[in-house]
Amino acid sequence: MTNGLSDTLVGWRRELHQNPEISGLEFQTTQKIRQWLSEADIAILPLALKTGVVAQIGQGDGPVCALRADIDALPIEEQSDRPFSSRNPGVMHACGHDIHTSVMLGAALLLKEREASLAGKVRILFQPAEEIFTGARQLIDAGALEGVSVIFGGHNAPDLPVGEFGTRSGPLHANVDRFEILVNGKGAHAARPEEGVDSIVLAAHIITALQTLPSRAFSALDSVVLSVTRITGGNTWNVLPQQVELEGTVRTHNTAVRALVPEKITRLIEHIAAGFGAHAELRWHAGPPVLVNSAEWADFTKDVAAAEGYRVHDLPPLMGGEDFAFYLHHLPGAFVNIGSASAFGLHHPRFDPSEALIAPAARYFARLAQETLHKLQA
Ligand SMILES: [Zn+2]
Numbered sequence: 001m002t003n004g005l006s007d008t009l010v011g012w013r014r015e016l017h018q019n020p021e022i023s024g025l026e027f028q029t030t031q032k033i034r035q036w037l038s039e040a041d042i043a044i045l046p047l048a049l050k051t052g053v054v055a056q057i058g059q060g061d062g063p064v065c066a067l068r069a070d071i072d073a074l075p076i077e078e079q080s081d082r083p084f085s086s087r088n089p090g091v092m093h094a095c096g097h098d099i100h101t102s103v104m105l106g107a108a109l110l111l112k113e114r115e116a117s118l119a120g121k122v123r124i125l126f127q128p129a130e131e132i133f134t135g136a137r138q139l140i141d142a143g144a145l146e147g148v149s150v151i152f153g154g155h156n157a158p159d160l161p162v163g164e165f166g167t168r169s170g171p172l173h174a175n176v177d178r179f180e181i182l183v184n185g186k187g188a189h190a191a192r193p194e195e196g197v198d199s200i201v202l203a204a205h206i207i208t209a210l211q212t213l214p215s216r217a218f219s220a221l222d223s224v225v226l227s228v229t230r231i232t233g234g235n236t237w238n239v240l241p242q243q244v245e246l247e248g249t250v251r252t253h254n255t256a257v258r259a260l261v262p263e264k265i266t267r268l269i270e271h272i273a274a275g276f277g278a279h280a281e282l283r284w285h286a287g288p289p290v291l292v293n294s295a296e297w298a299d300f301t302k303d304v305a306a307a308e309g310y311r312v313h314d315l316p317p318l319m320g321g322e323d324f325a326f327y328l329h330h331l332p333g334a335f336v337n338i339g340s341a342s343a344f345g346l347h348h349p350r351f352d353p354s355e356a357l358i359a360p361a362a363r364y365f366a367r368l369a370q371e372t373l374h375k376l377q378a
């Protein structure tokens with residue numbers, strides 16, 4: 001069965017990889033997952049979802065444990081040169097969600113074989129739109145967590161070798177917030193700046209001052225990252241533009257620290273702008289919250305990983321975001337990392353994770369779910 005399972009899952013992964021779909025538009029992907037589950041006689045729950053699939057294995061009144069895979073791809077042109085590289089121009093599975101989907105399909109097949117002996121039910125969430133941080137909330141709103149006691153999910157980790165496993169109890173992924181700043185000066189001829197208010201020079205002062213927030217307005221232990229990632233203003237060489245737009249992101253792990261950031265940015269930019277006789281406005285877009293693993297379940301994922309032969313690490317907190325965090329605001333559970341040994345990182349056009357992780361990870365998640373049901377019943 002082992003080689004057969006591995007071949008099947010690698011085949012499915014390559015089919016998903018060749019046909020990537022961006023967040024929220026995973027229609028063919030949804031169809032394929034439904035087909036593969038149905039062919040294995042695995043029940044699909046009748047939830048009202050535009051894309052994504054929720055399957056369930058097991059029966060009776062026992063506890064319910066959930067496993068989650070994400071299924072969406074990214075707007076990136078693939079450069080991996082693999083024979084199974086993307087056939088959709090400008091779209092690529094550059095985060096390995098094709099791998100995650102095949103892993104959880106494999107877990108579903110293995111759990112189906114053991115269905116009669118399960119001490120409850122395992123619900124498997126194939127979640128859309130992780131990359132735009134809306135998919136988890138869609139599944140929650142559709143009722144995918146109803147009756148569920150514990151949830152687990154995982155991501156491939158390109159910087160870990162295959163066979164290695166990492167997680168931590170407490171905060172793992174960061175609060176992810178996006179901001180825009182509109183800097184409004186007064187347009188003028190570039191040769192006569194005294195007739196206007198230079199929004200470009202003002203934007204430069206604001207960018208520099210923003211970098212003092214993490215270092216001067218918060219403790220070094222607060223782990224605040226602030227990055228300005230876009231500057232848009234002006235369209236020629238001899239005109240000072242009226243307006244400059246800035247965009248960027250703030251990452252934190254502490255909810256109280258996160259709550260202080262918008263007011264500190266607002267105070268800083270309003271006063272700098274006022275000093276120039278101009279106006280600056282913050283637009284704040286809150287993203288997924290910090291992903292907090294339950295200590296009990298993070299430890300349990302590590303115990304099961306060690307028993308499955310993984311080399312287990314305690315990870316430091318990560319500054320990236322993961323919309324699995326929304327589930328953990330409703331339920332206990334844990335999110336884990338499994339080594340995928342790619343020379344190029346997540347979201348890189350040459351990202352190329354090892355397929356050798358797929359079958360062992362499928363066995364791992366099947367065992368994790370099965371043992372979780374026993375633990376919940378005990
Ligand atoms: Zn990603």
Ligand SMILES: [Zn+2]
Nearest residue numbers: 095096097155
């Ligand atoms: Zn991802």
